[in-house]
Amino acid sequence: MSVLEIRNLHATVEDREILKGVNLTLRSGEIHALMGPNGSGKSTLAYVIAGHPHYEITDGDILIDGESILEMEPDERTKAGVFLAFQYPVAVPGVSVANFLRTAVSNVRGYTTRPVEAEGRSGVIGSNLMPMREFRRELTDKMKEFNVDPSFARRYLNDGFSGGEKKRTEVLQMAMLEPKFGILDESDSGLDIDALRVVSDGINKLATPDRGFLLITHYQRILNYVKPNYVSIFYGGRVVMTGGPEVAHMLEEKGYGWVEREFGEAVAA
Amino acid sequence: MSVLVKEPEAIMQSVQGFSEDTVRAHSAARNEPAWMLEFRLDAWRQFETMPWPSANDEAWRRTRLTGFDIANFKPLAVSSGTVEKAELSRLLQEEINEMDSAASMVFEDSSLRYSVFHAKLSECGVIFADLQSAVREHPDLVQKYFMTKAVKPGLNKFTALHAALWDTGTFVYVPAKARVTLPLQVILNQVSDGVGGYHHTLVVTEEGAEVTVVDDLLGAKDGMQASVVELVIGNSSVVRYMNLQDFDHSAWNFLTGRAVLGRDADLRWIQVSWGSRLTKAFLDVDLQGTGGHAELLGIYFPIGHQHIDHQTLQIHRAPHCFSDLLFNGALKDKSRSVYMGVIQVFPGAQKTDAYQRNGNLILDATARADSIPGLEIQADDVRCTHAATAAQVEEEYVFYLMARGLSRAQAERMIVQGFFQAVLDRVPVESVVHKLERVIERKIGG
Ligand SMILES: Nc1ncnc2c1ncn2[C@@H]1O[C@H](COP(=O)(O)OP(=O)(O)O)[C@@H](O)[C@H]1O
Ligand SMILES: [Mg+2]
Numbered sequence: 001m002s003v004l005e006i007r008n009l010h011a012t013v014e015d016r017e018i019l020k021g022v023n024l025t026l027r028s029g030e031i032h033a034l035m036g037p038n039g040s041g042k043s044t045l046a047y048v049i050a051g052h053p054h055y056e057i058t059d060g061d062i063l064i065d066g067e068s069i070l071e072m073e074p075d076e077r078t079k080a081g082v083f084l085a086f087q088y089p090v091a092v093p094g095v096s097v098a099n100f101l102r103t104a105v106s107n108v109r110g111y112t113t114r115p116v117e118a119e120g121r122s123g124v125i126g127s128n129l130m131p132m133r134e135f136r137r138e139l140t141d142k143m144k145e146f147n148v149d150p151s152f153a154r155r156y157l158n159d160g161f162s163g164g165e166k167k168r169t170e171v172l173q174m175a176m177l178e179p180k181f182g183i184l185d186e187s188d189s190g191l192d193i194d195a196l197r198v199v200s201d202g203i204n205k206l207a208t209p210d211r212g213f214l215l216i217t218h219y220q221r222i223l224n225y226v227k228p229n230y231v232s233i234f235y236g237g238r239v240v241m242t243g244g245p246e247v248a249h250m251l252e253e254k255g256y257g258w259v260e261r262e263f264g265e266a267v268a269a
Numbered sequence: 270m271s272v273l274v275k276e277p278e279a280i281m282q283s284v285q286g287f288s289e290d291t292v293r294a295h296s297a298a299r300n301e302p303a304w305m306l307e308f309r310l311d312a313w314r315q316f317e318t319m320p321w322p323s324a325n326d327e328a329w330r331r332t333r334l335t336g337f338d339i340a341n342f343k344p345l346a347v348s349s350g351t352v353e354k355a356e357l358s359r360l361l362q363e364e365i366n367e368m369d370s371a372a373s374m375v376f377e378d379s380s381l382r383y384s385v386f387h388a389k390l391s392e393c394g395v396i397f398a399d400l401q402s403a404v405r406e407h408p409d410l411v412q413k414y415f416m417t418k419a420v421k422p423g424l425n426k427f428t429a430l431h432a433a434l435w436d437t438g439t440f441v442y443v444p445a446k447a448r449v450t451l452p453l454q455v456i457l458n459q460v461s462d463g464v465g466g467y468h469h470t471l472v473v474t475e476e477g478a479e480v481t482v483v484d485d486l487l488g489a490k491d492g493m494q495a496s497v498v499e500l501v502i503g504n505s506s507v508v509r510y511m512n513l514q515d516f517d518h519s520a521w522n523f524l525t526g527r528a529v530l531g532r533d534a535d536l537r538w539i540q541v542s543w544g545s546r547l548t549k550a551f552l553d554v555d556l557q558g559t560g561g562h563a564e565l566l567g568i569y570f571p572i573g574h575q576h577i578d579h580q581t582l583q584i585h586r587a588p589h590c591f592s593d594l595l596f597n598g599a600l601k602d603k604s605r606s607v608y609m610g611v612i613q614v615f616p617g618a619q620k621t622d623a624y625q626r627n628g629n630l631i632l633d634a635t636a637r638a639d640s641i642p643g644l645e646i647q648a649d650d651v652r653c654t655h656a657a658t659a660a661q662v663e664e665e666y667v668f669y670l671m672a673r674g675l676s677r678a679q680a681e682r683m684i685v686q687g688f689f690q691a692v693l694d695r696v697p698v699e700s701v702v703h704k705l706e707r708v709i710e711r712k713i714g715g
Contacts (some may be wrong), residue, residue: 094687
């Protein structure tokens, strides 16, 4: 059982404050939906949790099981159990999904830091990576399970992938890296109904009691497939309301215009 | 052969400096026919009358020969006879073992050191010979094609020098319809320090013939190499050529290469420039027949103070031809690269389809890449595009990979490898791909 805690988090980009005191707690086994209008700072929050160097934290803290992660590099946060599924995954030319994922998995599972093995097979390139066969087998199995075509292993990361293919590959990567906390930034946006179902199925498969999800979304639609325990409304760089699934329904009914009317002044102040 | 072993040594030991006498002695030591001596002497005279490149020449404006003095080199290395494979250096043996090739030749210094052939090659009428023997054994073919169709002696100062003093070389002849599926492997190792070397590659294919040739160039410590590559590609013939230059970082390297393509001919040329202190390479594809298809793909990765210059020409003389050029280079430390390229479309070469791209990945702020693309188009129904980029490692890529658990160093390494992948993906020989990957790995590391 783990806890990801965001306390009074303030962050700026190029001297503009985007996050204005975010408070949120996510526990293993929970799915917490974070809903908010475009430009409210949802992706900024996701990036800041993952440690993007572009943002400056001016106040507050992010903790995993009581330990601050703010001083950690992005890869250390990933090893500590954080996974960010990007809203807009970048295409990295010439880097194949299988190639980079083998290194990623090897790091996260500690293969690369096992000194004995590295010594025993010194000089062999890749000797401290997860064994190729083992990795291949697991990747093939998970590609099948998460509905990603096997050909994607050799394709270059997000290069020429459709929107749906990108989001599915993000879920596949999450399945391989087995994080404690998945921060899913609009994993539903731009998907047709079939792709949405595939991505939702993937998330549900991964929603085990030892894992928590922050499900960032603009629309209520994905919540028909992935059932949240909590729903928070994010507006103007902070959480303005938290409740159960009924909050999503209310939002669906009243729209973001209502949020603006209700919380606009509070945030502007 | 035995006559040739002792005597040339004696002749060449007496050679001093670059002179007509040296040219005569070199030819005599190799028992060459009169026509070849005449050819050499004529080239020597051209060499003598041509000025050295100066900063006023557009081709040499960004690549200065500061510190280069031909008097600092011995004009020729002394040849040392052939040996068994086991007597070759470990490195060369590995190079031979790693490639699944149809035949191999190893040159060290100025002569053939070792060769191995599959008997089937000659049954098909394929010639894969060292040029020195070919001059005697296939005089008609050599006289017809050697520096007559693709690279003429007077093209530049270094081709003239090469024509006068060429020492090692390969002659490949593939008759009509013959297909050599495995690569022909050639290794040149310039072993002696401080000498001049003049390696020649002459590939001639007839109609419908297919062949893959790999040139591996090594050594040349404190030396100079003025090489020439000639590919004369027949109608509907398919040629894959790889020039893998990995000279010592003290070597001066001058390469002039040109491929001449017949109707519907298909060429892929992979140019790799890893080594040398300075490289100036002129690389041309000359599409002379309708429907020709030429790919010219290059990679380079200068580090330290290396200076690597590629100058390319895509000549479209005939209609309906396609040419695709891609040169990608990464630069470290205080290294420098120059890329100059022109797509030339002659009047009447309608429906030309030509691409030219040069990408540079700058890994240190102290490195510098110049890219000068150009178009000279004299036909109106053509499609030509060119693009040049110089960029640092993209921080968003680094973040993405780090967010997946890669360290910064691992992420950057992978991005640099990935940058070369567009060319590596098109290298048709697997063992070559692995070798190139290892060098890239090494160059990134240190
Ligand atoms: N890297 C950045 N540089 C400049 N402005 C940024 C950057 N990232 C986010 N912003 C700004 O922060 C605000 C919130 O953006 P974002 O976090 O993407 O919102 P959301 O994901 O809720 O749509 C926007 O006004 C956006 O322009
Ligand atoms: Mg967003």
